[in-house]
Amino acid sequence: MSGAPICIVGAGPAGASAALKLAYYGISCVLIDKATFPRDKVCGDAISGKVTTLLNRLDPTIIQRFEGEPIKVPIWGIQFFAPNGVPMEIPFVPLPGTDLPGAPGYVSKRLDFDHFMIKEIARCAAVQLRLGVAVTGYERTALGWRVSLASGEVLDTPLLLVADGAHSHFSRHIAGLPMDKKHHAGAVRAYYRGVQGMDSRGFIELHFLKELTPGYFWIFPLPDGQANVGLGMRSDYIARRRVNLRKAFDEVIRHHPVLSKRFVQAERLSAVQGYGLPLGSGRYRISGDHYMLLGDAAHLVDPLTGEGIGNGFYSGFIAADQTKACLEANKFSADFMRAYDLRIDRVLGGELRLSYQMQRLARYPFLVNIIARIIHRNQGVVDAISRMYTDFEYRKQLINPFFWLRQMWK
Ligand SMILES: Cc1cc2nc3c(=O)[nH]c(=O)nc-3n(C[C@H](O)[C@H](O)[C@H](O)COP(=O)(O)OP(=O)(O)OC[C@H]3O[C@@H](n4cnc5c(N)ncnc54)[C@H](O)[C@@H]3O)c2cc1C
Structure with missing residues (x-):
């Protein structure tokens, strides 16, 4: 295998998290983004507990530094308002054992949060940052991919991690994921x-x-x-x-x-x-010969909440694990890469499918109104749903009509 570094395109949450985890493994990579940071990204800016939990697991000092930044407000819960205006308040209950020093979630402008991530990456010797230069083309070679940059340079890589967001050229035109x-x-x-x-x-x-x-x-x-x-x-x-x-x-x-x-x-x-x-409600192949798609390029946004930062992080970390496996086995074929798809499905698939079912229920305002009334007058249901927010197995009850019928008679 050539000694060429792993190439990550896109330094948003998905690409940045992949770079951080590769650095943790001591694997050299180049992280390319057309933007210079700080840069804005159109987003709701809500950062879920998935992000803080993953960063904390990787290196608790990252979370300590994040805690010290004045760029965020802590989030302790969600207020949903049904179409009839009835509020449903769901406080967050952290998963036992997550051991996070701060709040379960945050809101932080992407201008600031993505810049924080870039500064964390700049501390990692294994990551070569190439910011302010766009990728303009991809060519398949015998050993992987040749990536062309707007500067006129070309980079050869055995493995391409594509994290260039919702409008990814590679995802649409080379990997073939449709815009459905x-x-x-x-x-x-x-x-x-x-x-x-x-x-x-x-x-x-x-x-x-x-x-x-x-x-x-x-x-x-x-x-x-x-x-x-x-x-x-x-x-x-x-x-x-x-x-x-x-x-x-x-x-x-x-x-x-x-x-x-x-x-x-x-x-x-x-x-x-x-x-x-x-949205992550369609099912597509998100890897192939010498490449993986990450974050929005892999269509991983939660279909109910629109949350994509946390799932981007999961895909970044899983892609780094798969990269390590590829380098150890010296295998980069689409067949070998299937393990990445399977693990993404195992970790995120159930949750994405459940969110899709809930999104479909939310099409009916009268149903949301009924649910809001049940929740509004029943503290027991609020407690149960608080737990569901972090406990996926428990959350499956939300689409079980008997769960709601039981609550109506409580
Ligand atoms: C209006 C809106 C509200 C949202 N609200 C939330 C929310 O509150 N919480 C949440 O979790 N998610 C939210 N999302 C989803 C979230 O923004 C995305 O899921 C998340 O940004 C995906 O991260 P990513 O790293 O995959 O892609 P991105 O964050 O889009 O990063 C892609 C990077 O690739 C770079 N790039 C693109 N093309 C090239 C190229 N040719 N060469 C080099 N670099 C390139 C870009 O400059 C960018 O930095 C929202 C989305 C929208 C549109």
Whole structure:
């Protein structure tokens, strides 16, 4: 095998986490991104416990440094609002044994969080950072891939980790993952200051609005009294109902009977920007000869919540494990790489399928209203759902009608 380093394209959560774990194994890699950091990425900026748990397992000093950064607000739970406005409050319960020093989740602008990750990577001698240079082409060679850069350079690698996000050229045109509107969402977001009625306990807000189901409107708190505000919806519904997301977003802010009042004194700090979310509800092959797809390039966004950072991290860590196995066995064939697909499915597949089933239920506003009423008046259900947030086996009950029927008579 050649001594050429492993090549990671994209230094967002998926590529950055892969680089960190490869460095932990002492495996040399080049991490390429067309952006220089800090850089913005259109996102809700909510960072789940998956991220902090994985980083803490890799190296607790990373989490200690993150804890010391003034770039985030801690998150202790979620407030869901049903289409009829009834709130459901779900506090987070950390999994026993996770041993995290801080909160179960955070909201941190991607401008800051991704920059924090880059600074962590810069501490790792095994990672060569190539920022501000785009990858412009890929060519299959006898030993792997030849990657062309906008600078005119070419890099040969035995193994390519493709983490260049939702609009990945490699994923779509070389690996052949389709853009299927049923398994894709569109979302817009803007930053605000001065939104009234923000939750003082550090709960994020998701509003299921009748006319916009199965999508939702969100308000997430940020440092300095700012908020990340957005709206997302599955792409087939956007197309079928001819929804203009920016207009729908504006409509909520200006005219929604309850929410608009909270924005009367708010100042918008950024443009309303949109981006795609490739949902993990379709099933595709995400590796092949000498390559693996990671994060959004592998379509791993949670179909219910839109969470993609945590799953990006999982794919980065698993891809690093698979890279180690490839180098040890000196095998890079699509057949050998199948272990990556299987492990992603084992770790994330069940959760993604369950979220897809729940997303499909959320199409029916009356059902969400009934569930909200049950939760609203029953502390026992709140406790059960809090546990479900981190306990996947327990969460399966959410799509069991008997679970809800039992709660109605409690
Ligand atoms: C509006 C919106 C709200 C969201 N809210 C949340 C949320 O609150 N929480 C959550 O967990 N997830 C959320 N998501 C999903 C989340 O943003 C993504 O799942 C996550 O960013 C995926 O990480 P990634 O590393 O795969 O890709 P990205 O973060 O997109 O990173 C890809 C990187 O590749 C680089 N790149 C692209 N092309 C090239 C090239 N040719 N050459 C070199 N580099 C290249 C880019 O510059 C970028 O840095 C949201 C998404 C949207 C659109």
